[in-house]
Amino acid sequence: MILFNTLSNKLSNRNKSAKIGYREAQVLELLIQHSPNVVKKCDIIQHAWGNQYVGETSLAKSISSLRHALLKLGANESPIVTVPKVGYRLINDCIACDTPKPIQIETVQKAFVDTSTPTVTVNSQHNTIFHHYRFSICYLSAFILLFSASLLAFSKSYGWHWENINSKHSLTIRKIDMIDVISTPDTYLSPELLALLSEHQCHCVLYFEQNDQYAELSVMDRNSRRSINIFYTQGQPHIVSSQIISFLEEGQ
Incomplete structure (x- = not known):
């Protein structure tokens, strides 16, 4: 049995472990959730890359890296099966998620709170942090929107498209x-x-x-x-x- 730690992005068995990248961890987590059903390529790309535009070549490289890591851990053959023109699926239950349980906030508060002084609730702490960084978040969001608009205008003016980058990898x-x-x-x-x-x-x-x-x-x-x-x-x-x-x- 191979264990997959979703916090550290690490695959391990009794003898050794292998570190995988963030994208590969996102892909594997989705395949485990839907195993043994087929997951479409577009759904995997949306889950692992979000709104970032990538081609199927990037997904194929992540699948290849996952298979290589599984072979390092002693898998006789890859449990990740390619379904042509559709997507990928995990064919058996040889991989299990091993995620540590989160520490309860109440437990931490009881361990460190001083009963002789007034306590500050978690909600009020979050509100204080939010107000402190509110203006920084606004400026950052405005900068991202401005940069995206400039990039879009540049691409329309010079006839540049994302597909031109990935055409040779199709x-x-x-x-x-x-x-x-x-x-x-x-x-x-x-x-x-x-x-x-x-x-x-x-x-x-x-x-x-x-x-x-x-x-x-x-x-x-x-x-x-x-x-x-x-x-x-x-x-x-x-x-x-x-x-x-x-x-x-x-x-x-």
């Missing part, structure tokens, strides 16, 4: 007969994999992602809605061949 779709293959433009499909897909055809969508350490291949049958997720290293091509052939032959 996903591409290529067809191998009846199979739609989704990947990033720089993803390399080996001749062996291309030959395997050409020989075994179905009305399927295939998503392929790889880096220097591992690769992920997801296939979904459009007709039966069946799907398979294969997580492997570069030295295990036989795992891909046998599992894909078995999956495609079952749908025929």
